[in-house]
Amino acid sequence: MNSIIDDITLAKAGEERIRWFREQMPLMADLRRQFAEERAFEGKKIGICLHVEPKTAVWLDCFLDGGAEHITIVGNLGTTKKDTAAFLATNPKITVYAKENDTLEDHERYAEMVMEEKPDLFLDNGSNLIRTYFKKERDWKPFGANEETRTGRLLIDDAGIKPTFPIIVIDDSPLKRLLENAIGVGQSVVDGFMRATSTLLGGKKVLEIGYGYVGSGIANKFRAMGSNTMVYDIDPVYLLKAKADGHTVDMDLEKLIPQADVIVTATGRFHIIRNEHIRLFKDGVMLCNAGHFGFEIDSDDLRKEADSTEMLDKNVEMFRFGEKRVFLLGNASPINLSVGTGNPIPIMDLGLGLQACCAARHLKKDNGLPIEIQPVPRDIDVMISEKMLAL
Numbered sequence: 001m002n003s004i005i006d007d008i009t010l011a012k013a014g015e016e017r018i019r020w021f022r023e024q025m026p027l028m029a030d031l032r033r034q035f036a037e038e039r040a041f042e043g044k045k046i047g048i049c050l051h052v053e054p055k056t057a058v059w060l061d062c063f064l065d066g067g068a069e070h071i072t073i074v075g076n077l078g079t080t081k082k083d084t085a086a087f088l089a090t091n092p093k094i095t096v097y098a099k100e101n102d103t104l105e106d107h108e109r110y111a112e113m114v115m116e117e118k119p120d121l122f123l124d125n126g127s128n129l130i131r132t133y134f135k136k137e138r139d140w141k142p143f144g145a146n147e148e149t150r151t152g153r154l155l156i157d158d159a160g161i162k163p164t165f166p167i168i169v170i171d172d173s174p175l176k177r178l179l180e181n182a183i184g185v186g187q188s189v190v191d192g193f194m195r196a197t198s199t200l201l202g203g204k205k206v207l208e209i210g211y212g213y214v215g216s217g218i219a220n221k222f223r224a225m226g227s228n229t230m231v232y233d234i235d236p237v238y239l240l241k242a243k244a245d246g247h248t249v250d251m252d253l254e255k256l257i258p259q260a261d262v263i264v265t266a267t268g269r270f271h272i273i274r275n276e277h278i279r280l281f282k283d284g285v286m287l288c289n290a291g292h293f294g295f296e297i298d299s300d301d302l303r304k305e306a307d308s309t310e311m312l313d314k315n316v317e318m319f320r321f322g323e324k325r326v327f328l329l330g331n332a333s334p335i336n337l338s339v340g341t342g343n344p345i346p347i348m349d350l351g352l353g354l355q356a357c358c359a360a361r362h363l364k365k366d367n368g369l370p371i372e373i374q375p376v377p378r379d380i381d382v383m384i385s386e387k388m389l390a391l
């Protein structure tokens with residue numbers, strides 16, 4: 001099967017870059033040994049949709065060493081690292097569908113191509129594979145599926161999917177939400193923002209939209225860097241939490257937008273920043289997104305409405321509306337992954353460890369998993385936590 005990637009000549013660079021990540025993922029090394037001994041994935045075909053970046057590449061060894069026959073991986077939108085994609089594509093046991101500038105249409109086409117492989121497992125992030133599978137009658141059924149993130153879970157619910165195999169939502173693990181979402185993403189979003197802008201955070205008015213696990217971590221990390229943080233959430237409970245955490249809040253988003261130097265979205269929903277907000281923006285406002293899909297910001301609509309648009313740097317696009325300038329960072333893709341190198345390595349060692357253990361659980365006889373959407377089994381959370389504590 002032929003991979004669809006940007007540039008195979010980047011394979012060597014991709015391989016070299018992964019070395020540091022491999023070094024920093026001891027849990028993955030441990031699980032890799034365990035799965036190799038158990039032959040946990042013997043002869044299995046695995047369909048994956050996840051960020052094609054170095055930590056994911058390290059993770060794939062768990063399945064290959066565990067005996068997997070073949071892996072087909074689709075990159076998430078806007079986060080593919082071309083060198084990682086090239087390195088993976090050199091492995092005859094891996095097919096990669098991931099280009100840096102893939103569109104939603106490409107992404108959906110790739111998901112349908114994965115179905116042709118009839119995988120035994122889906123390891124999904126954004127539920128693209130799961131939703132594609134349930135779009136029509138299929139003549140095979142996987143043993144099970146994992147969904148990694150909040151947006152993916154919301155989209156499965158929105159589609160009204162009635163599972164015919166167990167689906168484990170990794171994001172429903174307290175471990176993932178407390179460590180990755182609440183702690184890791186905040187750090188990596190600030191890092192991605194800094195890489196894009198090289199600006200001073202102290203004194204900047206940063207508006208966080210969405211104060212769930214991810215948004216609260218982001219607001220807290222910006223504040224730790226000296227920013228004046230404001231929060232908006234449609235849920236008054238979370239807004240009250242933000243107030244009690246010491247952020248400036250308002251139940252009316254329109255009162256907060258005109259004050260913001262920086263706006264960050266992390267809601268898991270779409271069309272949060274829209275053309276109707278243009279009139280409210282401060283001149284020079286920077287927009288970025290941390291949610292799974294870039295559609296939290298209606299960037300195409302903003303672009304169409306603008307008097308002019310110009311790329312000022314690889315990750316900074318300027319829209320002019322009359323005298324007003326608006327800067328879109330990282331094309332609204334999750335900024336920690338599109339501009340930065342994603343979440344801190346130990347955080348993803350843990351998160352991808354949960355994914356790998358849940359994948360192995362699907363394949364175990366008498367695994368006790370009901371045919372429904374469910375959280376990570378508690379014993380896996382405990383086992384991963386204990387392993388991480390002992391490292």
Ligand SMILES: NC(=O)c1ccc[n+]([C@@H]2O[C@H](COP(=O)([O-])OP(=O)(O)OC[C@H]3O[C@@H](n4cnc5c(N)ncnc54)[C@H](O)[C@@H]3O)[C@@H](O)[C@H]2O)c1
Pocket residue numbers: 149150151152180181185209210211212213214215232233234235238266267268269272290291292293334335336337343
């Ligand atoms: N970039 C990353 O590395 C990364 C990592 C993990 C999760 N995510 C993504 O981040 C997003 C948020 O995840 P989470 O775990 O914080 O979810 P969450 O459910 O804990 O929080 C989402 C919050 O957004 C609020 N919200 C929903 N619609 C809103 C609207 N229209 N306006 C304002 N607020 C609104 C909700 O009330 C909730 O408080 C998801 O898209 C998730 O997939 C990204």
